[in-house]
Amino acid sequence: MAEPPRIEDLRTALTERSFPAVGLWNRLEGRPRTVAFDRALRAEIRDPLWLLTRQWQLGEFQGSDAGTAVTATYSVATATPSRFRARSGAPQNLPGDRPLETLAERRTLPFAFGADPVSFDLRLAIGRRWLKLLGKQGGLKHLRKDYVDKYRIKEPDPFTDADTPRAAHSEVWSVLQAVADRRMDGYEFYRHLKNNGHAWEGISGTALLRPQLASLGAQLVSWFDGLFDQPGQDAAWDASRLEHRFSIAAAAPEGGEKVLTAQEYPGGHLDWHAFSVDPRGPLGGTAPAHAPLNRTVFPAPVRYSGMPLPRWWAVEDGRTNFAGVRPDSTDLARLIFLEFALVYSNDWLQLPCDLPAGTLASIRGLAVTDVFGQRLWITPAGSGQDEDWQRWSMFTLDTIGMEDVAADTSMFLPPTVPKVAEGPTLEEVSLIRDENANMVWGLEKVIRLPTGEGRRGSEVVAEILAHRQRFRPAPTEDTARAPIAYQAMSSVPENWVPFIPVHVPGSNRAIRLQRAAMPSPVDGHLVRPRTSLLREGFDAGDPYFLHEEEVTPAGTRVSLAFNRTRWRNGRVSVWLSAHRGLGRGEGSSGLAFDTLVSTAPTPAPDRRNPCQDGVL
Numbered sequence: 234m235a236e237p238p239r240i241e242d243l244r245t246a247l248t249e250r251s252f253p254a255v256g257l258w259n260r261l262e263g264r265p266r267t268v269a270f271d272r273a274l275r276a277e278i279r280d281p282l283w284l285l286t287r288q289w290q291l292g293e294f295q296g297s298d299a300g301t302a303v304t305a306t307y308s309v310a311t312a313t314p315s316r317f318r319a320r321s322g323a324p325q326n327l328p329g330d331r332p333l334e335t336l337a338e339r340r341t342l343p344f345a346f347g348a349d350p351v352s353f354d355l356r357l358a359i360g361r362r363w364l365k366l367l368g369k370q371g372g373l374k375h376l377r378k379d380y381v382d383k384y385r386i387k388e389p390d391p392f393t394d395a396d397t398p399r400a401a402h403s404e405v406w407s408v409l410q411a412v413a414d415r416r417m418d419g420y421e422f423y424r425h426l427k428n429n430g431h432a433w434e435g436i437s438g439t440a441l442l443r444p445q446l447a448s449l450g451a452q453l454v455s456w457f458d459g460l461f462d463q464p465g466q467d468a469a470w471d472a473s474r475l476e477h478r479f480s481i482a483a484a485a486p487e488g489g490e491k492v493l494t495a496q497e498y499p500g501g502h503l504d505w506h507a508f509s510v511d512p513r514g515p516l517g518g519t520a521p522a523h524a525p526l527n528r529t530v531f532p533a534p535v536r537y538s539g540m541p542l543p544r545w546w547a548v549e550d551g552r553t554n555f556a557g558v559r560p561d562s563t564d565l566a567r568l569i570f571l572e573f574a575l576v577y578s579n580d581w582l583q584l585p586c587d588l589p590a591g592t593l594a595s596i597r598g599l600a601v602t603d604v605f606g607q608r609l610w611i612t613p614a615g616s617g618q619d620e621d622w623q624r625w626s627m628f629t630l631d632t633i634g635m636e637d638v639a640a641d642t643s644m645f646l647p648p649t650v651p652k653v654a655e656g657p658t659l660e661e662v663s664l665i666r667d668e669n670a671n672m673v674w675g676l677e678k679v680i681r682l683p684t685g686e687g688r689r690g691s692e693v694v695a696e697i698l699a700h701r702q703r704f705r706p707a708p709t710e711d712t713a714r715a716p717i718a719y720q721a722m723s724s725v726p727e728n729w730v731p732f733i734p735v736h737v738p739g740s741n742r743a744i745r746l747q748r749a750a751m752p753s754p755v756d757g758h759l760v761r762p763r764t765s766l767l768r769e770g771f772d773a774g775d776p777y778f779l780h781e782e783e784v785t786p787a788g789t790r791v792s793l794a795f796n797r798t799r800w801r802n803g804r805v806s807v808w809l810s811a812h813r814g815l816g817r818g819e820g821s822s823g824l825a826f827d828t829l830v831s832t833a834p835t836p837a838p839d840r841r842n843p844c845q846d847g848v849l
Contacts, residue, residue, distance in 0.1 A: 300603030302532045305584050308597040309526040310486035314493075314648070316516040318480045322467025324516040327481060329591075331462065331806045332650045332798060334503050337469050337479050337495065338810030339462045351420045353386070354685030357412065359419025359457055360384070366449045373445060379436050381417045388413035392704065398763075399683050401700035402693070408684050423457055426450050462808040469498075472769040473745075475664075475783050475791055475813050476500075481508075482516040483593045486643075490515040491593065493645060494633060500812035505645045510632045525597060532582035532601070540578055590801075591648030613642040653798045659687040660764040660793035664732075664784045665820040673746050673784050674822055675730040679792075680763045690728035693763070698727065701755045714832045723825045724754035730762050732779060746784065748777040766791055766811065788816020 240246050288294060317327040317336055327336070342351055363380065367373045389396035389409055399405055426432065432450035433439040439446060469479040477498040485491040494511035495503075539553020555575065560567035573581075588594055599611040615626025619640040630641050661679035666672075677690040732746040748767065750759040762768045769777045783789060790813070797807045 300605040300607060302582055302601045302603055304529055304602045305532050305599065306527070306529045306602075307584065307586070307599045309528075309586065309588075310595045310597050311523045311526060311588065312483040312486070312491075312593045313523070313591055314481040314483040314593065316482040316490075318482075318516055319464065319467040319469040320471060320478045324482075329648075330802055330804050331800050333481070333591075333648045334650065334653060334796070334798070334810075335462045335806045335808050337477050337498060337503060338500055338796070339464055339808040340468050340470055340810065341463050342461065342809060352681065352685035353408065353412070353683055356386070356418050356420040357416055359423050359453070360417030361419070362456060363419055363422060363449075363453050364417060366452060370445060370449070373442060373449075376436060376439070376442075380422070381415070383435050384418045384422045385414050386412050386416055386418045391700070397697060397700055401697045402682060402688075405682055405684050423454065426454050460807065462806055470811055473778055473780055473783075475779070475789060480511060480516065486595045486597070490517075491643075492516055493593075493630065496633070499814070500810055503647060503649045505628065505630070505647060508630060508645055508647070510630050510641045512632065512635055512638075526586075526588075528586070530584050530586075532584055535578060535581040535583050537574075537578075539574070541575060588646055590646050592646045593643060594646070595643040615640055615642050650798045650800065653796050656795040656797070657687060658792050658794050659685075660766055661687075661690075662764055662766045662791045663816050663820075664779075664789040664791070665816060665818075666784060666786060666788070667820060667822050667824070669821050670824040672822075672824070673732040673781075674820070675732060675748070675762070675767050676820070677728040677730065677762065677764050677767065680728065681765075681793075690763075691726060694727040698755060701753075716832060717829045718832045720828050720830045721826065723823065723828060725751055725822045725824050727751075727753065727760045728763070729822050730760075730767050732784075734781065735778075744781055746779040746781055748779075764793075766793060785816075787818055788820075790814045790816045 245251075314327050316324050318324040319336075342355070360381075364377045367377050367380070386409065389399035389406070391400035391406075399409055425434070431443070432446040433443050469477040471478050474497075477500060478494075478496055479498070480492055480494040482490050482492045492511040492513070492515060493508040495507045496509065498507045539555065555571065558567060558571060560571065596613065601609045601611055603609070613626070615624055615629050617624045617640055619632050619638050620636055621640075624640060626640070626642065628644050630643065630645060632638055632641060658679050659681045660677075663676040663678055665674055665676060667674055679687045680690045680693045681687050682693070729751070731749045731751055733749045734744040735747045737743040737745050748762070748769075748771075750761065752758065753760050762771065767777070771777070792812050792814070793809065794812070795807060796810050797805065799805050
């Protein structure tokens with residue numbers, strides 16, 4: 234075979250393309266001796282050369298001069314929270330028979346709008362309980378009718394303005410007609426007992442039965458007080474911020490007391506990230522810290538679904554699709570997650586450390602022993618100054634309002650429950666911004682009826698408006714009116730409560746929102762809030778102020794519902810709580826000023842008996 238031509242000037246030959254790039258080539262092809270490849274795919278151990286080649290190809294021979302952790306010894310100082318304080322109230326002992334959500338979220342029973350401080354569902358339940366207690370006593374059964382007559386439920390009068398919330402709704406009217414003069418108003422009797430009244434007062438023929446009635450009255454009060462968890466005088470709900478604020482305290486490992494404060498807890502799920510270390514003062518706790526927990530354990534590699542497998546012959550499943558995660562260049566959380574999952578996941582180890590709920594834990598020391606017998610002392614990654622932006626930590630607590638202070642590396646497991654059953658929404662208020670009217674409105678979307686259930690606010694006010702128009706005097710005919718009239722301000726639905734900006738005391742620039750009132754389109758009287766969320770301070774004659782920054786452009790939603798859960802000792806806790814969430818953006822009330830309206834006469838309202846026309 235002739236030799237290929239010799240290229241003297243390679244650069245010129247490549248530029249002028251005088252010679253082909255590849256002159257000749259050879260290829261080695263294997264000749265299989267069988268048609269089945271099952272044995273070749275087994276990667277049997279008697280083929281060490283092939284296995285070593287695959288290990289080299291996958292980079293398994295590229296390692297660092299380090300040992301693998303085999304044992305770890307740690308010491309953890311633990312303490313149990315013993316004190317609780319709602320907002321700026323008086324500290325009290327933290328009970329251990331109920332979850333922390335109960336103390337943080339509980340509030341007094343709502344005031345149903347109108348003349349009913351407590352809804353009729355609870356009134357009937359308390360009355361039924363008392364009559365049942367009397368029925369169990371053989372000599373007291375005959376007194377049940379006397380108690381029904383003294384604490385009877387009265388039928389509402391549709392012609393009285395005070396009974397409008399009861400008579401305007403057909404369902405409420407039907408319920409009250411069914412129980413009026415037939416059932417006992419238990420709440421009135423309960424309030425009589427709570428005000429140091431006697432159970433036999435006003436009941437004739439009970440001179441010899443007073444000891445038994447006193448005992449049953451105490452049972453009734455104890456039963457109802459234990460039915461719902463209610464705060465005493467101090468509640469954690471901050472109406473001006475629309476969030477819960479409370480503090481708990483536990484013994485610090487270094488001595489003294491450590492206070493943890495939840496400044497902006499909106500309600501719902503309570504976890505460690507709601508708390509911050511509060512250095513402003515102790516709560517007077519005296520419970521000592523527990524003995525340190527010293528334990529030697531075996532580290533285990535971190536495992537998760539979809540983790541890259543370390544060996545070539547394992548086939549990964551498709552439950553986790555990392556290709557479907559498409560983070561932006563500014564989405565640091567997802568970028569860090571992907572880098573950990575795909576690059577550094579096999580460098581992490583986990584150590585078992587079982588701690589009960591309601592524990593403030595601080596690691597005193599951690600020593601790791603590797604396969605070479607070397608012991609390494611591990612320090613916390615989050616140590617350093619609390620305000621250092623280069624400090625990195627997970628599951629640690631920050632410090633309130635302190636600079637140049639050491640970071641707190643303790644971990645808090647709050648005494649909470651994993652699941653809380655939430656009842657139907659009783660009240661719901663949406664705080665929205667109305668740019669057209671340049672105002673903030675509290676839209677009562679769900680209003681609690683006197684019978685206890687929640688109903689859409691627009692339907693409630695529409696029925697009340699129709700009821701008042703029915704009893705409104707017929708307008709006199711005025712033939713001298715012009716076809717149009719000047720209207721200074723239009724009306725809005727009665728479930729829209731206005732908030733107007735006012736100056737913060739002592740400031741000429743800062744403002745806050747104050748609850749106001751709009752005139753009714755029927756008789757011009759001022760419309761009052763119908764939800765307990767917006768009636769804050771109203772019954773006591775106090776104004777209600779709301780911080781302006783709490784109503785964002787996206788709006789704020791606050792709901793009220795009963796919650797129920799079971800603690801680890803089996804005790805059932807039921808409490809009423811408010812939950813804050815995001816709204817659905819801005820809105821418009823339709824409020825307009827300086828408009829011309831038509832004066833054409835409207836049809837006269839139906840003057841028939843409201844009890845017979847199917848409305849009430």
